Structure formats: C-alpha cells, structure tokens
Amino acid sequence: MKIYLNELKSYKSSLQNGTMTYQEVSNIVFSSGTKPWQRKEWRNQRKDFIKEQCEQCGSKQQPLVLQHFWHPKSYKKHIREIYPIYYQKVDGVYNENEISDKEIQDVLKLFTETRDACPSCQKISINERKTMTPKYRCGRCKIEFDKPIKLKFSTQHGVAPHPDELRKKLVREKTQLLAWEKYEVEIKTEAVIRSIDDSIRYLTNWEEDTKTFCKRCAFLWDKYRKKPCKVCGEKLVSTLMHACYKCQQEGHPGVLIE
Ligand SMILES: [Zn+2]
Ligand SMILES: [Zn+2]
Ligand SMILES: [Zn+2]
Structure with missing residues (x-):
C-alpha cells in the first residue's frame, strides 16, 4: 500500500513539474480496471483498522465495516470547480458590441413558429377562457388580459430570446470556448492532481473520515440517512x-x- 501511495505522490509531482501529461497520468492511475480501494493490500489494512464494536450502536456482531463519511469527488465535478477560475482569466476579451447583427439573425432564424404569450411576463403558459372576460389569464403571473402578444418560438429551443439577452449569451459562449481552447491542459491537469489528492485522502485519512459500523447501522445510514x-x-x-x-x-x- 505504501508503495502505491508513493506512486500516487510521484505522479502528482510529475504533473506539477510538467514531466508527465495529464493523459499519461490518468491512463495509469484512473483507467486501470481495479480501483485502489479494491486492491487486496488495502482491504487487509482496512481489516486491521476496524474496531471491535460498532461506534454507532455498540453491537459486536460481525461483520463490522468501515463506514466512509467522505468520498472522492468525480473528475467531472473537479472540472466544474476549476473551470470558472480559468473562465475569469478570459472574461472580458469579447464584448457585446463585437457580436454582429448577422450572428444574431442567424440564431433567431431557428425560431420559425409563432406563439401567443402573456404581455406582462412573456411566458406562453396562458389560458384562453370560454366565457369570462378578459379572455386570457396567465398561468405564471396570473394577470388577465384581452390580447396576447406574439412571440417567435421553436419546438426545440422554446421562446426566442430577446436580442440583448442573445448578445450576452453569445459573448458567454465565445468566452467559454476561448477558456477551453487556451486552458484545457491546465484545467485537466489540475483536475487530475485534485483527483490524486482525493485518492490519497480516501486511502489514508481513516481516523477522521471513517467509523466502524455494524451492517445494520451502515445500511440505515446509506439507505435512509437514519441511525x-x-x-x-x-x-x-x-x-x-x-x-x-x-x-x-x-x-x-x-x-x-x-
Ligand atoms: Zn451499529
Ligand atoms: Zn404572465
Ligand atoms: Zn430514544
């Protein structure tokens, strides 16, 4: 186990000093079929660590298990946390004035249908009433009105955005793309480093992150959040x-x- 932990640490420093790429390291560390916590050495070490009775209810009935209260984050979650830091670095590179009218028109072309909508909140969830006046009532903001407004609509994308909103959205999309183009390597490298840190913690920090539970307490905790x-x-x-x-x-x- 020690050997494995030292390997993890050395991969981490290889990433930090740039002697290995995130692909190389994640291929070795995270793509191998056996998860670190399924390895035999680790299971054995776990056995030595388990106490003689359930720390929740005091039961000594075997089998007792090690209940983890902390789990590694997924790689995707790490990416989601790291990405905004790099988005900020390029935020402001594009601005709304640079979005051409043609780009706006190209998007709006997708909205080929027309729908009736509430004149106040511009949602299409309005109800036409048979006898009552005013004739319409908005399901969202509840106002009543005689004449709905017309909005451009597409089955796939919903109601067409206002051109100002669209401009902002296109700026956001361009900025996102730029952040990925520029920093993909940094983002993914950092995510692999954090995943390695997570693995090390999961494999070593038992004193703080785990308790010995009986089967019943483990089941109640996992399944029903009860004790x-x-x-x-x-x-x-x-x-x-x-x-x-x-x-x-x-x-x-x-x-x-x-
Ligand atoms: Zn118990
Ligand atoms: Zn409304
Ligand atoms: Zn009680």
Whole structure:
C-alpha cells in the first residue's frame, strides 16, 4: 500500500513539474480496471483498522465495516470547480458590441413558429377562457388580459430570446470556448492532481473520515440517512440528531452542539 501511495505522490509531482501529461497520468492511475480501494493490500489494512464494536450502536456482531463519511469527488465535478477560475482569466476579451447583427439573425432564424404569450411576463403558459372576460389569464403571473402578444418560438429551443439577452449569451459562449481552447491542459491537469489528492485522502485519512459500523447501522445510514437514537438505542432518528422524540421529553437534547 505504501508503495502505491508513493506512486500516487510521484505522479502528482510529475504533473506539477510538467514531466508527465495529464493523459499519461490518468491512463495509469484512473483507467486501470481495479480501483485502489479494491486492491487486496488495502482491504487487509482496512481489516486491521476496524474496531471491535460498532461506534454507532455498540453491537459486536460481525461483520463490522468501515463506514466512509467522505468520498472522492468525480473528475467531472473537479472540472466544474476549476473551470470558472480559468473562465475569469478570459472574461472580458469579447464584448457585446463585437457580436454582429448577422450572428444574431442567424440564431433567431431557428425560431420559425409563432406563439401567443402573456404581455406582462412573456411566458406562453396562458389560458384562453370560454366565457369570462378578459379572455386570457396567465398561468405564471396570473394577470388577465384581452390580447396576447406574439412571440417567435421553436419546438426545440422554446421562446426566442430577446436580442440583448442573445448578445450576452453569445459573448458567454465565445468566452467559454476561448477558456477551453487556451486552458484545457491546465484545467485537466489540475483536475487530475485534485483527483490524486482525493485518492490519497480516501486511502489514508481513516481516523477522521471513517467509523466502524455494524451492517445494520451502515445500511440505515446509506439507505435512509437514519441511525438509532443515542440514548435509548431503539428509535431511529435522522443522522444529524442525538435523541429521539421520546428521549427528548425525558430531558435529552435533540441535537448535540459540538
Ligand atoms: Zn451499529
Ligand atoms: Zn404572465
Ligand atoms: Zn430514544
């Protein structure tokens, strides 16, 4: 296990000093069939770490398991967190004046249909009424009116955006594209580094991130976010609670403040 952890650390520094690319490292570290926590050495080490009784309910019934309260983020989630930092670096490169009328028209061409809409909130969720006046009522903002406005519409994209909104959107899209073109390597490298950090934490930080649970407590926690009341040990309560309702009436606090 030590060897594996040292490997992870050395891949991380190879990424940081640029001697390996994110593709090379992620091919080795994350594409191999066996997840690190399925490796035999790790399972064995886990066994040594598991305590003799459930830290939740005190049960000694085997099998006891190591319940993790922290999990590695997905690679995609890391990307989502890192990307905005790089978006900011190019934010402002494009501005709305540079979007040509033709670009706007090209997008608006997609909206070939026409729909009736609410004159106030411009949503198409309006109801035509048979006898009542005014004839229409908006399902969204609830105002009543005689004459709906007409909006351009496409089945695929919904109501056509206002040209000002569209301008902003096109600027955003161009900026996104630029951020990816310019910083793809940096973004993905950082994501692989963070994934490695996550793996290391998951494989080592048991003291803080795990507890020994019996099968029942692990099941209740994972499936229902419940645990036995800390006082009577019988009634099930939410994982954030200390005592069940009955025990609270006997003077125990519902929630423990740390
Ligand atoms: Zn238990
Ligand atoms: Zn409305
Ligand atoms: Zn109780």
